[in-house]
Structure formats: C-alpha cells, structure tokens
Amino acid sequence: MPTPETQPFWDGCAAGELRLQRCTDCSVPYFYPRPVCPACGSTRVEWFTASGRASLYSYVINHRPARGFEDDAPYAIAVVQLAEGPRMMTNLTGVPSTPDDLVLDMPLRVVFERRGDVSLPMFTPAEPAEPAPPAPAGAAEVGR
Amino acid sequence: MSQGQGQPGVIIAGAAETTRLGKLPGVSTLGLHIEGALNAVADAGLTLRDIDGIATVSAPGPVQVAHALGITPGWIDGTGVGGTSFLLHVRHAVAAIRAGYARTVLITHGESGRSRVDAARMAPAPSSPAGQFEAPYGTLGPTTTFTIPVLRYMKEYGLTHEQLAYVAVAQRRWAAKNPRAAFRDPITVDDVLASRMVAYPFHLLECCMVTDGGGALVVTAADRAGEFRRPAVHVLGTGESSETPMISQMADFTQSQAFRLAGQAAFAEAGIAAADVGHLMVYDAFAHVPIYGLEALGFVAKGEGGPFIAEGHTEPGGRLPMNTNGGGLSYTHTGMYGMFAIQEGVRQLRGEAAAQVAGPEISVIVGNGGMFATSGVLVLGRQPR
Numbered sequence: 001m002p003t004p005e006t007q008p009f010w011d012g013c014a015a016g017e018l019r020l021q022r023c024t025d026c027s028v029p030y031f032y033p034r035p036v037c038p039a040c041g042s043t044r045v046e047w048f049t050a051s052g053r054a055s056l057y058s059y060v061i062n063h064r065p066a067r068g069f070e071d072d073a074p075y076a077i078a079v080v081q082l083a084e085g086p087r088m089m090t091n092l093t094g095v096p097s098t099p100d101d102l103v104l105d106m107p108l109r110v111v112f113e114r115r116g117d118v119s120l121p122m123f124t125p126a127e128p129a130e131p132a133p134p135a136p137a138g139a140a141e142v143g144r
Numbered sequence: 145m146s147q148g149q150g151q152p153g154v155i156i157a158g159a160a161e162t163t164r165l166g167k168l169p170g171v172s173t174l175g176l177h178i179e180g181a182l183n184a185v186a187d188a189g190l191t192l193r194d195i196d197g198i199a200t201v202s203a204p205g206p207v208q209v210a211h212a213l214g215i216t217p218g219w220i221d222g223t224g225v226g227g228t229s230f231l232l233h234v235r236h237a238v239a240a241i242r243a244g245y246a247r248t249v250l251i252t253h254g255e256s257g258r259s260r261v262d263a264a265r266m267a268p269a270p271s272s273p274a275g276q277f278e279a280p281y282g283t284l285g286p287t288t289t290f291t292i293p294v295l296r297y298m299k300e301y302g303l304t305h306e307q308l309a310y311v312a313v314a315q316r317r318w319a320a321k322n323p324r325a326a327f328r329d330p331i332t333v334d335d336v337l338a339s340r341m342v343a344y345p346f347h348l349l350e351c352c353m354v355t356d357g358g359g360a361l362v363v364t365a366a367d368r369a370g371e372f373r374r375p376a377v378h379v380l381g382t383g384e385s386s387e388t389p390m391i392s393q394m395a396d397f398t399q400s401q402a403f404r405l406a407g408q409a410a411f412a413e414a415g416i417a418a419a420d421v422g423h424l425m426v427y428d429a430f431a432h433v434p435i436y437g438l439e440a441l442g443f444v445a446k447g448e449g450g451p452f453i454a455e456g457h458t459e460p461g462g463r464l465p466m467n468t469n470g471g472g473l474s475y476t477h478t479g480m481y482g483m484f485a486i487q488e489g490v491r492q493l494r495g496e497a498a499a500q501v502a503g504p505e506i507s508v509i510v511g512n513g514g515m516f517a518t519s520g521v522l523v524l525g526r527q528p529r
Contacts, residue, residue: 001270001271001275001276002271002276003271003276031277032276032277034273058292058293058294058295059292059295060288060291060295060343060345060346061341061343061344062287062288062343064284064287064343065282065284066288068282069282074341077282077283077289077343078292079292079391079392079397087392087393088277088392089278089283089390089392090281091281099344104299105299115280118280120280
C-alpha cells in the first residue's frame, strides 16, 4: 500500500521501470524510497530510472508458504544487489527454486509481474554476456 | 579507562521466570507478565510496594502492567524493539537509578507466543516500508527473513551446512542437563540435517521453538546489595544499537553492526575484553545467530564462529560456555527471548543454574531484536567493578 513518498516507485513499476532515488548533493543512489539521503542527510534528492541489472546477493527457499503463495512453495525469497548499489528483496522468476539453480552472484535483470493491484519488480536470470553495468548512476553527471 | 568508573553501581536484585514454560493456553499475555513479576519481586524478598519504576514492551505495555500490579511508577520505559528490549530496559534502568529517577525498577516479559492468548500482531503494517518492500514477496515472519543472510555468509567464509547444524547439537548438550528445557534428547548433525526443511538452508532443528512464558527482573542501586534474598548480580556494562528495520537493508549480510556496536559499548563501560568472559549468552532464534554474535563481540575472528562451535568450545566442558540453558533452540523461545538469556546469566553468576558453569565471574548477554534490527548487550558480574 503506497504512501505519498513511495508512490513514484510504484508508478514506475506500473510503467515497467525500476525507479530509485539519489542524492543530488552526494550522488549516492538509495532504496527504499524516502525523502532524505541516508548517506549525507540532504533532502535534495531526485528519482531516476535504474538499469534493472542486478546480481543475486542471498536468499532462502521457503517451504512454508505465506498466504497467497501456496501454489508456489517452495519458493525463493531473495535479496538482490542492484547494479547501481542498493539492495532490495524480491522473488526470482524463470528459474527453478533449487540451490543448484540459484547461485550467488549470478546475473539477473528486472521484470515486472502483476500481483493483485500492483506491478511488482521481480528478477530473472540474465545472460552473463550482457555488458557490465556503468559506474554508479549520478556519479558522473551530478556534482556538488 | 572504562566509561562507567566513578558511577554508582547498579545490581539485579531479583530475577525469575514464570513457574511454567511451554504451552500455557490458560494464561494471557498480561497474565504471564504478572506471574513473572510476582516471582521476581518475591525472589528479591521485596513487595510490589517497593517498586517505583516499570519497564516492558508494548503490548501490553508498562502502563497496563504497572496498573495490573498496583504499581504507581515515577519512571516508565516502554522501549519495544523486539526480543532484545529487556536488555535495553536494564541499560535504561541503570541510567535512571544513577540519575535518581527511580530506586527499584521492575522489568517484565510475558508472551503467549505459542497459544497466542491476547498476543500482539506480528505482521508489518501494509504501508510500512517492510509492508511495501518485503511482505509482497511471500515473507512469513522470522523463518523467511532472519535466515536470508546466511547463504552469503556461507559463500564468503566457507561455513558448512554441517557446522551450522552443529550449533543446534552443541546447545542440545546443555539442554540435556536442564530439567526445564523443552527439548533434552541428544541430537546429531545427521538428525539436524534430516529434519524438515523450513527455509533452505535452515532445517527445523536449526530454528527456535515458539512457546508461552515470561520472566522479570528487579534492578536497584548496588549500595543496597545485601538487603535481598539472593546474591546480587552487578551490571558492569551495557550497550545498545540498531541497524535496520528490514533484513534486505542490512549493510553486510556477513556481520551484525548492531551486535558489534552494542558489544563495544558494553565492554568499554565494564573495562573488560573478550578473554575476561566466563559465560556467554547469545540470542539464538536461529542457528547462525550465535556465530554472528561470537564474531561481532570479538570472541573469535571473522569466519571462525562456525568452526569454533563445531570444535566443541561452547558446549559442556568447552572453554567458552555459551547458551547454557539450551537457548531458544532447545530451552524456550516465546518470541522475545532476551529475558530468558538474562535470566540464565543471573543464574550462572549466582551459582544456581541447572547446568552450572564452574564459578564464572563475568557473564555477557548478547540480545537481538527483530531480524538483526537491534541489539542490547549486558556485561554482568559476580563482583562490583
């Protein structure tokens, strides 16, 4: 259920974009949405569209499903490292939920899946051949 | 020089758990608070009329608990930051007693974690950050969130599934000596790895139980030591910190910043080092948490926690007795386990534990709240500083 501060994130998901925030004073990108930079305390922050590239940071494979997930169990609850730096929780799609298939640091890319009223960012395996992510967004074009 | 030098001493003068632990469908959450409070006040040899400060978590909260017991407090602490809250209450009570805001503080815990009689709701609010950015991915409480960091730890430091399983084996060896422990039959690594998978890589026996129970503490000034029924336990140092309300935002999945900062503060105040500690309690909601605790407080180097436990150093006969009641894995775990970790530290220093360690002078309690969200650390001693 969005709040005014998080609405742009969910609007982005509905438009097929993963939107993050970054500080225009210190350039640090961050997630989850909030109106202050956690690195320097500045309130001069802006939204930008992330690359959608990520890697698998850690996960569990849950055998006791939450309500609404009965048909999915066992399913992976993962934390991914976004190319831009922040991490977020997600589910993985397009890959079996087994330890052999889910290898830490494997490359992933964002996809959006409709769940109820919301479009939810999920991640799916990406080709390792995809180009390396650029330098952290904002580092070059936004100075102090 | 330790930070606490020159400050008036504070002691735990009374400590007790509810008479029974386990499955208690006939007692409400408030009823468990009351039972723990009455037992602790009696343990100190005091009456409820002697209490002028109250601390507990919401719900039911300090106003409800104080009113139910007929206490009119001049000092109130409702800090509710998960299972470590009671360690923070002790820390805050130390400050209040030194400041003269209270003379005799009662800290209570009661939780109908299993029977859920008037139990607090646990799911995050839908509009909270956790409600928006974690719950939609099928989280179902601590088994699906507190557990997520460990695969990263295993990859970075080589912790094996067998070493993780051994944490449960070691603690069961303590529980076997404790008639009040819920699970006392010996187990092997194979038993742990053969138990039902809950959330890979965690099997059932690597997850804490969920029980009903409670306990309470009476905290007062050290210059009153000797007025009470039981030997005083001195609060030598305390620390607290918080890191993240969401496991996904934990800065480094291989270490707890909150454990480390709270531990550093507590050790500095007490003027001790890890080598001075004769007894240790580390909150063990899951098998990996004691490993993180051992490393965060400097008992072992980074990455050595798993091997240290698997080599037997924390079990009966080992050089660093840890979780000697059996822990949340084998003794009891109501949901907010911190009170029980403190109770075992007090029992060990008084010399009245079921699995008594030979004469520990210093016991350290490492508390966790939420999913590596918060921490409190207590350094308790048999003697004043």
